[in-house]
Amino acid sequence: MRKRATAREVADAAGVSKWTVIRAFTPGASIAEESKRKVLEAAAALNYTPNLLARSLATNSTHQVAVFVDDFANPQKLPFLETLTERLQAEGMVALLININTHFDHVHALLHADQRQVDAVILFGTAFRSETLSDLQLGRGTPPMFVLARDSQIEGVPAVTCDAELALREIVDHLFERGYRRPGFMTGATVLSTALRRRQHFVDFWKEKGVDDVSVFSAEKYSAEAGAEAARNYLKQTEPADRVDVLMCENDILALGAMDEIHGRFGLRVPHDIAVVGFDNYELCGSSAYSLTTYEQPRDEMVQIIIGMITGRLEPETVTLPGTLIVRKST
Amino acid sequence: MRKRATAREVADAAGVSKWTVIRAFTPGASIAEESKRKVLEAAAALNYTPNLLARSLATNSTHQVAVFVDDFANPQKLPFLETLTERLQAEGMVALLININTHFDHVHALLHADQRQVDAVILFGTAFRSETLSDLQLGRGTPPMFVLARDSQIEGVPAVTCDAELALREIVDHLFERGYRRPGFMTGATVLSTALRRRQHFVDFWKEKGVDDVSVFSAEKYSAEAGAEAARNYLKQTEPADRVDVLMCENDILALGAMDEIHGRFGLRVPHDIAVVGFDNYELCGSSAYSLTTYEQPRDEMVQIIIGMITGRLEPETVTLPGTLIVRKST
DNA sequence: TTGTATGCGTTATCAC
């Protein structure tokens, strides 16, 4: 592997000093047309491009953003990653995809991101408790952090989320209107704040409607298989007369798994016997096999805002955006 | 944002030279126990960790690997990204997720990756024609490239893929055994080599069985919606008597869309009227709503091998691995 | 407009 050409080499070839070479590659620098032409020619011949590593070291800014992800089971992550990377790249930045799990925990990852001098850290749908942060004793010196698509549990760390209160209100209104009165809620992993919040709103709004009893049960993970298993256990343990008439799941992937069990294995009709609601509007929700009623997050807007905060165009503060209820045949 | 502590500061605090500080953070360096203790103490107090950026500049190795992705519609990308990031991180590397699309093409991305001095570039399921590369005139000096989950179309760039020939042979054998004789193949975007190869094998193996006529039609993109649309057009334009009795789709997401159209909208029975086969074994394929026969790629092994090549443990060469046929109710 | 000196934080290599 040949070494990259340096500014110094280009300078020699063009017969100027290396600083003139730098200027030719610095937009808005004062340099003579003639010099610039000579430099660019020599650069092209030598295949020179500025070394971003050295630039980062000198400018103290890497234009890299670390994106922490801990749940790869939700296919909804993919379109988010797509727009996120696209927007970042449009701003001259690039995403460092960091997998957070038991082998590479938050503290470790944050330390690593810090060592790499990333411009920002995006906690994308991951749970990050503040005790973890204070353990790190890194409050200052840490790159700016932002939470995407989940509530922030850390003081001073802004979050960009879909408005859970509004969403759940719309959902409960819709379900009430359709005549459902025996609601159930399936959560994924109860430790997560967003799960708790969605569930809490769900329970609260039903209470406002005069429905005090909401069955709550949880899947172990956020996967279709886990959703199916949780539904199976529930159906096995509950007499038909005692069952819920509508099941809201914390996200689509749980809902699809649950639906599959309800309809596919137990032969119950959706929505006649049990209606199902998801959250996210994953592409396959619209398929006729499922036709799942769900709630769509304003993905593009969320990403745009979080990037605005990273670039400094927007004030860093928690933003909550309205989403869209998508009513389909499952309710 | 406070500045990070430097080796120099720690050195002053510990009363040693900054080189001794470096040694304390270099595994296997020769340093006195006493000095090391003092340094680590001072480092902890000042919250010092080595600056990876400066290290990269000095060592000429960033431990960053660029991962190019151009298709975010296939949910199968997600588990691949999960194991990829996990394995990379286990090796002390980190993934740079780069979105290749019309706004940020391959040449641009490769240039960018090169400027960032990445240790390697993984073309993950993206089409990269060699003309593009030669346009760049970068043959030398470019970081080592590898293709994952697609055939390499570039001389000297190794690929790690699932054995398409074996896969298609197993699939065709299975279909033939089940009695299907009027096969069809749905491809996503015909320009891609892997699409062409899978299709070609499909056609060839049927020919070996004495079936010369394979209907081929293509969806515009790799999405459920595109698969559904392609199926819809086919069903509309083809008399029931003339239709295929089995439809193989280039990947699961197309197959799920097609199935949805065949069964959900047109009311045809799968597999009785038309059988369907996918490729990838995406999680929802196993759901009772679809129960799609498909072919699973040896994901972990593929990732492990490509990382072996990147780290130098394995010789960089094209590797083709056998996958697993998953037979379900759709055939 | 152009050239010079200095700094960014680390590593490699050599003296001591």
Add this chain to the structure above:
DNA sequence: GTGATAACGCATACAA
């Protein structure tokens, strides 16, 4: 075992 010098490639500030 420890300190010092040079180098990595570029950016900033200043002088010419």
